[in-house]
Each structure stands twice: as C-alpha cells, then as structure tokens.
Amino acid sequence: MKVGIVVFPGSNCDTDALHAVRLAGASGELLWHEEPDLHGSDVVILPGGFAYGDYLRAGVIARFSPIMRSVAAHAARGGLVLGICNGFQVLAEAGLLPGALLRNATLRFVHRWVTVRVERSDSPFTAGVPEGTLLRMPVAHGEGCYFAEPETLDALERDGRVLFRYLDNPNGSLRDIAGIRSAAGNVAGLMPHPERAAEPLLGSDDGLRLFRSLVESAGEALAAGARR
Amino acid sequence: MPDFRYAVAVMPKAGILDPPGRAVEQSLPHLEIGGIRDVRVGRRVELTVEAADEPAARAVVERLAHELLSNPLIETYAIEAIGGASSIRGAPAGSAGPAGGPA
Numbered sequence A: 001m002k003v004g005i006v007v008f009p010g011s012n013c014d015t016d017a018l019h020a021v022r023l024a025g026a027s028g029e030l031l032w033h034e035e036p037d038l039h040g041s042d043v044v045i046l047p048g049g050f051a052y053g054d055y056l057r058a059g060v061i062a063r064f065s066p067i068m069r070s071v072a073a074h075a076a077r078g079g080l081v082l083g084i085c086n087g088f089q090v091l092a093e094a095g096l097l098p099g100a101l102l103r104n105a106t107l108r109f110v111h112r113w114v115t116v117r118v119e120r121s122d123s124p125f126t127a128g129v130p131e132g133t134l135l136r137m138p139v140a141h142g143e144g145c146y147f148a149e150p151e152t153l154d155a156l157e158r159d160g161r162v163l164f165r166y167l168d169n170p171n172g173s174l175r176d177i178a179g180i181r182s183a184a185g186n187v188a189g190l191m192p193h194p195e196r197a198a199e200p201l202l203g204s205d206d207g208l209r210l211f212r213s214l215v216e217s218a219g220e221a222l223a224a225g226a227r228r
Numbered sequence B: 001m002p003d004f005r006y007a008v009a010v011m012p013k014a015g016i017l018d019p020p021g022r023a024v025e026q027s028l029p030h031l032e033i034g035g036i037r038d039v040r041v042g043r044r045v046e047l048t049v050e051a052a053d054e055p056a057a058r059a060v061v062e063r064l065a066h067e068l069l070s071n072p073l074i075e076t077y078a079i080e081a082i083g084g085a086s087s088i089r090g091a092p093a094g095s096a097g098p099a100g101g102p103a
Helices: A014-023 A066-076 A086-093 A150-158 A208-227 B019-031 B054-069
Strands: A002-007 A027-032 A043-046 A080-084 A100-102 A110-118 A134-141 A145-147 A162-166 A177-181 A187-190 B003-012 B043-050 B075-081
Touching: A002 A014, A002 A208, A014 A027, A014 A208, A043 A066, A043 A086, A043 A208, A066 A080, A080 A086, A080 A208, A086 A100, A086 A187, A110 A177, A145 A177, A150 A177, A162 A187, B003 B054, B043 B054, B054 B075
Parallel strands: A002 A027, A002 A043, A043 A080, A080 A187
Antiparallel strands: A100 A145, A110 A134, A110 A162, A162 A177, A177 A187, B003 B043, B003 B075
C-alpha cells in the first residue's frame, strides 16, 4: 500500500505529510507535479503550502498541473485523495470537491491550534475515529473560509459529507465547516494540518489518527481487491 | 495572425463576503475620507491574443476568463477590448511624478 504526495512549486508540507504517512505505517513517495505518473500510489495526498505562490487564486494554477489529470482519473476510479490546506484549495478549484476557500473573514493569516469535531466515521479518512471525537490540529492559512451556496451546504449536511467542523471557527467558514468529502466519499479536503499534529513532540498527535485511518482503509481496500 | 489586446476584470459576485473591500472601507477614516461605501476589490488581467479574427480571439479570452482567471462560483468577469499596451497608463517605474494621458 503506497501513498503518493504531490509536490507543486511552492508546496511546503510535503515532507511533513510523508513523515506522518510513515508514522502511520505506510510507505510514501513524493510526486513532482509535472509528471502525470502516480507511480502506483493507492492514496494521493495534496499537501499544504503555497503552490505557485497562491498567484491569481490559491490552488487555481496548480489544478492545471499535468499530474492533476492523473489525480482526477484516480479519484474517478474510486482511489483515495486527501487535500490538506492548499491541497483542499486545489481540489476545490479542480472541481473534485464543491465550494471554494475564500480569504479569511478576519483578513488575518491565522496560525494557531484549533479543535475540530469528527462529524462522521463512516469514511476512509476517519474510520476508527468515533463520531464526536475532538481533534487538536494547527491551522495556518490566509484563505481558509469555506464557502458554498446554500443549496450545496444543505446537501453536504444532508448527505453527511461534512467530515470535520470547527469548535472555534478561525476563519468564518460557513456552517463552521473545516473539512468535507466528495459525494462518492473517496475524496476529502480539510484546512487544518493533521501532519503537524502527528507526534506528541509537536503538541498533539491527534492528526496521526487520520493518517492511520487512511492507511488502514486503503490497505483493506487493496486486500479486498486482491482476494477477488 | 493579427494580435488582439484585452482586459479581463474579475470581481467578487454580489453578495459574496469581500474582506479586502471591507478593509479598504475601514481604512478610509484614517485618511479622513468619508462618504464612500460599497467598496469591492477585484483583479484585472491584460493580455494579447494571437488569432485569425476578433471573434476567435474573444472566444479564447472567454474560455480563459471562465476557466482560469475567475472562479465562476464566487466571481464574475467582464472582458474589454483595449488598444495599445494598456488602457491604464502611468509613469514607468522609477520616473518622478505621475504622468500619462486619459485612461
């Protein structure tokens, strides 16, 4: 079971994500954005950072990178894709997740610990983390205010697609949404950084639970596929 | 093929929260300027398109405006054909004082 972590020019959380993947017991590889090859990755992570300097709009230029066609195809086949912070912005611009991430309502770049509630555990990204669990993770972003039209927000709530909700909304996100999943459930994005809460030394290892869920879910899916 | 020059103005959709616009409004008292409201902040992109004719050029800009320059969920855009290097002129960087003719 292998995790591929995409690196765009300006991504800066890729090695931390790789480290968290290894702590969770999987092997990982960094994937340069210009090469469409996912190198057999079973899970793809779009990490945090400032891809293309956030020029024009955060994530918009990155979403046209050659590798994103492969990521979209991987997602269409049911492959797992996780976007963290800038990665979430890329997925939203690419239309792999609904909505958009706007400039923080306070206009400040917010960089602090937040507490999010796990809203669903029937997801490969949160399997093994009971609903209602509170996770402490850092946020670090200037454009993290989640926006979608009311009908979309209602659909997300109704269909159980809100995965994480802020207890202490740092950026004005509508409905306090910190992370969501796609309709098919195999693509997810969140603004907080689980890879920065992967070891007690960092102040919290709550984030490691998400990497463990992801790795175990993907491993089970692979094994199930192999048994067929 | 001939060149066509365009400006694409991208603005937040009406009703979308616009923190930069609000920030500008909030700074106006510091400049002792009153009587200003509804500030919205957008972005403007100017580009030259090489195409067989104007409709073909405009079609390219429409596609670019819709797919890259704006996010249709939260922004609207307007395309304007402009002549010359820019419809907004100013002094070149480094020269003293404002210059340039009418916009």
